[in-house]
Amino acid sequence: MKARPVKKLDPTRSLAENAARIVGVRLGELRSLAPQALKPEKRTAQHDMRIAAKRLRYILEATETCFGEEAPAARRRARDLQDILGELHDCDVMLPRVHEHIARLHAEDVEATCEVATGAPDLDPRVAVAAPNRTHYRGLEVLTVYFEARRKVLHRRFREFWAEQERKGTWDRLERAAKATLRDTRARRRALEAGVD
């Protein structure tokens, strides 16, 4: 997911003013992804939300001193969110790998079984019992059950975590802090530009 561009960044203006703009945009990105990501089947939205949490976390790691006491807590919650969505993503990476591996073993066994039967008009079931990977399928199927179930558990944990942060106002407080920083730094800059001490 490409990062939303941040307007009005200016190298000559203060770190605080620029950082406040970036945090506002990154927080908005994160919150905008929640409605879709909270649906279990929306894997792309969950992946995008993980990236958005990571971007918010990294800007706060570098600039949280610009935002007062709300920022460290928000940074830690962004990290926690990134961790939960990261574990969800690990399930989404693992499952296709296992399915692909099963398909590969299956194809190998079909090929090996056909070779044994070369020349025969039909296939004796005893030949299939000797398929080289025949003992592998059970464990791999159990593995897919595990990761599909784990995914459901992790998604529930994600929904509960997000609801808790909404209830506690974690993101609202960060948004207010970023707006206050932007307002104050802009006022300070305009006062300096106007020549007022």
Added chain:
Amino acid sequence: MAKAREIEGLDPQASYAEAAVLIVSVRAAELAEHAENVLDTTDIEGVHDMRVASRRLRAALEIFEPCFPQTDFRATLAAVKELADSLGGRRDRDVTLAALDAFAARAAAPDRPGIASLAKRTRDEQAKANQDLAPCVEPEALEALGRRIELLVRAARA
């Protein structure tokens, strides 16, 4: 995961460009510090920490993009991204293997052959990913990247 280093001496009222010099320099130093023993597959935390450091550096570069000359910035970002992608290729296999090993340790005996077959294939991929990563983490390559970042930082100072 290694904690991000605090940026000492950071002044919220300093200019964006001044902050860029400080923060990008700190993140570049962190990356260099995590370069040791990365290719050791018996200790996967090394690659993880270096990958996180590369992500933090990339994030810092992207945050401060307006402070840098565009051509130099794009080339430097591409170099950091290439390193991050190579680290990611290794890390993905590390994570998969750790999950498979953890599962196999608790699995019933009849379930283990299948998991072992996937683990073997993943180990082969891990070895290949490590070969692809090796040139990116050689001291000369990292020094060249460090020099490139230093030039970029000097341009922001100017």
